[in-house]
Amino acid sequence: MKGNYDLVIIGGGPAGLAAAVAAYDSGVEDILILEREPILGGILNQCIHNGFGLTRFKESLSGPEYAARFISEVEKRSITVLTNTAVLSLDKGKLVTAMNAEEGVFTVQAKAVILAMGCRERSRGALNVAGSRAAGVYSAGTAQKYVNVFGYMPGKRVVILGSGDIGLIMARRMTLEGAKVLAVCEIMPQTSGLKRNIAQCLDDFGIPLYLNHTVTKIEGDERVTGVVVSKVDENRKPIAGTEIHFDCDTVLFSVGLIPENELTKGAGIELSRGTRGAVVTQSRETSESGVFACGNVLQVHDLVDFVSEEAEIAGVSAARYILGGEVKRDAVEVKNGKNILYVCPQLIDKSVGGKVKLFFRVTDTFKAPTVTVRCGNGAVQTKKLKVAVPGEMQSIVLSEETVRGLNGSVEVLVEVDQ
Amino acid sequence: MSSVKVICTECPMGCEIEVLVNGDEISVEGYGCKRGREYAEAEVVCPRRVVTSTVRSSTGRMVPVKTERPVKRSEIFAVMEKINAAGCSLPVRIGDVIVRCVSEDINVIATANVD
Numbered sequence: 001m002k003g004n005y006d007l008v009i010i011g012g013g014p015a016g017l018a019a020a021v022a023a024y025d026s027g028v029e030d031i032l033i034l035e036r037e038p039i040l041g042g043i044l045n046q047c048i049h050n051g052f053g054l055t056r057f058k059e060s061l062s063g064p065e066y067a068a069r070f071i072s073e074v075e076k077r078s079i080t081v082l083t084n085t086a087v088l089s090l091d092k093g094k095l096v097t098a099m100n101a102e103e104g105v106f107t108v109q110a111k112a113v114i115l116a117m118g119c120r121e122r123s124r125g126a127l128n129v130a131g132s133r134a135a136g137v138y139s140a141g142t143a144q145k146y147v148n149v150f151g152y153m154p155g156k157r158v159v160i161l162g163s164g165d166i167g168l169i170m171a172r173r174m175t176l177e178g179a180k181v182l183a184v185c186e187i188m189p190q191t192s193g194l195k196r197n198i199a200q201c202l203d204d205f206g207i208p209l210y211l212n213h214t215v216t217k218i219e220g221d222e223r224v225t226g227v228v229v230s231k232v233d234e235n236r237k238p239i240a241g242t243e244i245h246f247d248c249d250t251v252l253f254s255v256g257l258i259p260e261n262e263l264t265k266g267a268g269i270e271l272s273r274g275t276r277g278a279v280v281t282q283s284r285e286t287s288e289s290g291v292f293a294c295g296n297v298l299q300v301h302d303l304v305d306f307v308s309e310e311a312e313i314a315g316v317s318a319a320r321y322i323l324g325g326e327v328k329r330d331a332v333e334v335k336n337g338k339n340i341l342y343v344c345p346q347l348i349d350k351s352v353g354g355k356v357k358l359f360f361r362v363t364d365t366f367k368a369p370t371v372t373v374r375c376g377n378g379a380v381q382t383k384k385l386k387v388a389v390p391g392e393m394q395s396i397v398l399s400e401e402t403v404r405g406l407n408g409s410v411e412v413l414v415e416v417d418q
Numbered sequence: 419m420s421s422v423k424v425i426c427t428e429c430p431m432g433c434e435i436e437v438l439v440n441g442d443e444i445s446v447e448g449y450g451c452k453r454g455r456e457y458a459e460a461e462v463v464c465p466r467r468v469v470t471s472t473v474r475s476s477t478g479r480m481v482p483v484k485t486e487r488p489v490k491r492s493e494i495f496a497v498m499e500k501i502n503a504a505g506c507s508l509p510v511r512i513g514d515v516i517v518r519c520v521s522e523d524i525n526v527i528a529t530a531n532v533d
C-alpha cells in the first residue's frame with residue numbers, strides 16, 4: 001500500500017464522502033478514505049426511513065439512498081477507499097496510524113487530513129437511573145441496528161426515554177414491526193427531535209409523549225419487567241407522588257449524541273465546550289493547520305443535508321490548503337451571546353474571503369425571536385425567525401463585505417422583542 | 419365548521435398549518451409554500467405516508483425497502499404484513515421492485531444496493 005496521500009479522510013459516512021468529492025473536484029485527486037465498517041455510508045445505512053435530502057435534492061430519500069448518491073460520486077472519481085479499517089491515532093505531523101486485517105498496523109503520511117468520524121450516542125450511564133443492569137435496555141441507535149440491519153426485534157413492549165430523533169424514529173419502526181410503544185418520556189418541557197418526527201412517528205400511531213417526565217426506576221433482575229416514570233419540577237427533579245408505572249420488556253434511550261473526538265484529542269486539537277467538536281474557522285480548519293473537521297464529529301446536525309454542505313466546505317478548504325499552502329490566519333472570535341448554546345464556526349478567518357454562514361443552537365424555545373450578530377457595539381447582521389427551539393439548528397449568513405469590515409470579535413445573540 | 423392543525427412534514431421548516439373545513443369547502447392558512455398547502459389539504463382529506471421497512475434476502479441480509487409512493491395511512495399495517503411476508507434474492511439495486519402492488523398499484527422497491 002502507498003504510504004502517503006495528499007488528503008486522508010477519516011470516516012466514510014456522509015461527511016467523509018461529500019468532503020472527498022468536493023476536494024477531488026477542487027483539484028486534489030490523491031485521496032484516501034478510511035472507514036471502520038465493511039461498507040461506506042456510515043450511520044445512514046441503518047437509517048432506512050425517508051426524509052433525507054429534502055433540502056439538497058428536493059426529494060425524500062431513505063438513508064441508504066442518500067448515501068448511495070455520494071458513494072457513486074466517489075466511485076466515479078476512483079478515490080481510494082479502505083473499509084474495515086480502524087484509525088488508531090493522528091499525530092501532529094499528519095501521520096495517520098491505522099489497522100486492518102490485510103495490512104496489520106500501518107501508517108499513512110498526509111498533507112491534509114479531514115476528520116469525519118461522526119458521533120455516538122450518549123449512554124444510560126450518563127443518566128444514573130436506579131435499577132439493576134437488566135437485559136432489555138438499549139440505546140435507540142443500537143436497537144435501530146438490530147432491527148434494520150440484523151432483522152431482529154429487541155422487544156415487544158417498549159418505553160423510550162428521551163425524545164431525540166432516533167428514539168422517535170424507533171418508536172414508529174418498532175410499532176410497524178408489531179411492538180407496543182407505551183410512552184416516550186422527555187425530561188425537558190420541549191422535545192429534542194424534529195417537529196416532523198413528532199407528527200409522523202408519534203401522532204400517526206397515537207404514541208403518548210410525556211414532556212417534563214423522566215424514568216426514575218427500571219425494574220427486573222435478568223430482563224426488564226417494567227419502568228417507573230415521574231414528573232419533574234422546574235429543576236428537573238422528580239416529584240414524589242407523580243409516578244406512573246409501565247409493564248415493559250424494553251427500554252430505549254435516546255438522550256442525545258456526542259461528537260466522537262478521541263482521535264482529535266489525541267492529536268492535541270482544541271475542542272469547543274459548546275459543540276464538543278473541534279474549534280474551527282469557517283473553512284472548518286481546526287487549531288492544527290491542514291487538519292479539517294466536518295459533519296457530526298464537529299457539531300451534531302439534525303439534517304444530513306447540512307452535513308453534506310459542511311463537508312463540501314471542508315473538502316474545498318483542504319484542497320486549497322494542499323494546492324496553495326498555508327495562509328496566515330487573520331481570525332476573529334465568534335462568541336455565544338444571550339440565549340445561545342453554541343455557534344459554529346467559533347472563528348472567522350478574514351484571510352479566507354467570501355461570505356460566512358454561522359450555525360447556532362438556542363438554549364430554550366423562543367417565539368418570533370430576532371437573531372443579532374454584533375461586532376463592538378453595533379449590529380452587523382440581524383434575522384427574524386418564526387420560532388427557535390434547541391432541537392433545531394439555525395443559521396445566519398454574514399456577507400463578504402460584512403466579514404471584511406469586522407474589526408474585532410463578534411457575538412451572536414437571540415432576543416424576543418418586547 | 420372545524421379546524422385541524424397540521425404540521426407540514428414536507429421540509430425541515432415544519433410549518434404549522436391550519437386547515438378549516440366548512441362542509442365541502444376547505445381553506446388553508448399558515449403554509450410556507452404551495453407544497454405545504456397541498457400536503458395539509460391531503461392530511462385532512464386522505465392522509466398518505468411512504469412506508470419504509472426491510473425484507474430478508476435469501477442470504478439473510480436485510481434489504482431496506484420503501485413504497486414507491488405514499489400509501490393511505492389507514493393501509494400502513496396491511497402494507498407491513500405484505501412486506502413482512504416477502505423475501506428476495508440478491509443482488510438488488512436501488513429501485514428494484516421487491517413486492518408488487520401492496521396497496522392500490524403501488525410497489526415496494528429496494529432503497530439500497532445490496533450484493
Ligand code: SF4
Binds near residue numbers: 431432450453454
Ligand atoms: S409549508 Fe412549505 S415551507 Fe412550510 S414546512 Fe411545508 S414544505 Fe416547508
